[in-house]
Amino acid sequence: MADVARRAGVDTSTVSRALNPRTSGRVRPETVARVVQASEELGYRLNVLARGLRTQRSRTIGMLIPDLTNPFFPPVVRGVEAALDEADHTLIVVNTDDDIDREERSLRTVVDRQVDGLLLATTHLGMVRSAQGRTPPPAGATVDFGGLPVVLVNRRSDGDVAHVTPDDHQGIALVVEHLLELGHERIGHVAGPADTSTGHARAEAFEAHTTAAGVFVPGSVETASAFAVEPGRAACAALLDRLPDLTAICAANDLLAVGCLSVLKERGLRVPEDVSLVGFNDMPLVDFLEPALTTVQVPQYDMGFRAGQMLLGMLGANGDSGGSAETRVELPGRLIVRRSTAEPVAT
């Protein structure tokens, strides 16, 4: 920058003003032109870290996700990236492996990098409350990151933390309705872990909607230990053992549904002739399964985008000044009907 100043024959402070769109109005147009030219000739690039040190804003956002390897997250991350990009912010994503210790370390890493805000797609909600400093940290949640703005992604919290999540109730409603219309009356639910807001909300929605329709079957909800294929297999097996006459299974996510599919086949049950099966998320390749999986498509990219925008809004960093100050958003899903659901065969 000193070089640019010298070449343009001005002070560095003028270079700074000239090059900053927000302040370039205050400097004479000819001067701006001279500075711009000098900076281009020199190939000058602003050191954004130095700027951050001075302005106390790093224009960086930290995002914690459990596992990048889970296909649910990449589209979300891309959405966040897109939103941040518009406001010239950078994203740092860190994996936490769903491990509370790693979550704390990751949080520290990211906070130490002076992020301006946090996006949490992470499981252990206790952390969030602690983060906000609103309650004494629950056991195991000792990290404090001094009032940094945070928005939860794909997770809700019991406190009043901002979030954007899929609309689980609406999504499950779509599934139950679809199954009802086909004529199913004995429907099971392979639920996700109860300590995830998503697993919990979907199970709750399942009970609510089947009950409302008068078709809730006691014992029809089996909770898997994790959102993965193996736990899906185990839960489905348990469910089938308990209620062999189920004609449809609603899984809390596609991986769980894949687990169900595999035990169903193993037991000689045909999908959808004997048992209809529905997933959640519409992850890649699920349309090439046999049969192609009926599932709920969640607007993952949008979720990320909205979450990014929301956080930027909290920072006063996005263009639209008087934009909606909505702080809790639930995005509706879309039912994608494929081949894994059909009318139950008459018995």
Next chain:
Amino acid sequence: MADVARRAGVDTSTVSRALNPRTSGRVRPETVARVVQASEELGYRLNVLARGLRTQRSRTIGMLIPDLTNPFFPPVVRGVEAALDEADHTLIVVNTDDDIDREERSLRTVVDRQVDGLLLATTHLGMVRSAQGRTPPPAGATVDFGGLPVVLVNRRSDGDVAHVTPDDHQGIALVVEHLLELGHERIGHVAGPADTSTGHARAEAFEAHTTAAGVFVPGSVETASAFAVEPGRAACAALLDRLPDLTAICAANDLLAVGCLSVLKERGLRVPEDVSLVGFNDMPLVDFLEPALTTVQVPQYDMGFRAGQMLLGMLGANGDSGGSAETRVELPGRLIVRRSTAEPVAT
């Protein structure tokens, strides 16, 4: 830091020395203890950005990938993260969408953030040469980032840029051998785009190995326009039209194989009875396809890990001082035999 200094009754320079493991040896143990205690009481955390400004090392690495949404990359990214983590560096990943303009913008973003080095998993190789400043930038590759160390991931370059890639020749050799052993003699290859080093290398390997075995069929290589399902369908259809009597297809990647599988089924060809099919990468869910796909498992995590280590090595930032200075690594794959390959039926 000033607060810590005051509380410990020392100068900030002493605080700095005491808290830095590399220099804490030079300060009296009691002083260190006092400083550490003060910093803990105050919850002091080093501002790594300020440190970076002073030391001219951000301890940050930039990584460009075409598309995080492609399941191939997340494990690679995790590997990189793991390697960097050990040396206390942070990763910034940016998507380029395989678009040359976005690649340049991404590069700029990341370079502007003062990264110490670059990991490029990106397609447009021209850029790399330009990056290294070894040749006049090819048309369209105008970005210059002044001698930053770079290592290519999953890509090779014609220059002498460091890289870590899958060993495509070895992987394809595994496939061809497997097919040969089963008795196939008319094998087709659905190749990836020729302008990707991976697509190119695999096609080359396919020709070399089938030729060496005396079973190369002229016209048996059809190049897909991209590594995706639809292009795989198109290429497979073209291949089948031209050579209806193929008994096996080797696809340059799993997505391409999925495309093949779908046209094969559409045409009433059974896999593996009529046509055997092999993919590459072993992406998630490919084992739940019908039939489960035989494929080559690439050590993605390891690739990322090695690449990260290599770059750290170039920066002199990793623990092991005299470590191997290998600069071009090709990691062997493993053939995962599942149900999509079998002996050809006798005619």
Next chain:
DNA sequence: CTGAAAGCGCTTACAG
């Protein structure tokens, strides 16, 4: 409209 000065939070020769 522009310059001189101070300062963001650190590290590191340089003295002592």
Next chain:
DNA sequence: CTGAAAGCGCTTACAG
């Protein structure tokens, strides 16, 4: 072993 000083590359009141 420790302090005082300078400086990394910026921005921003404060004068003029």
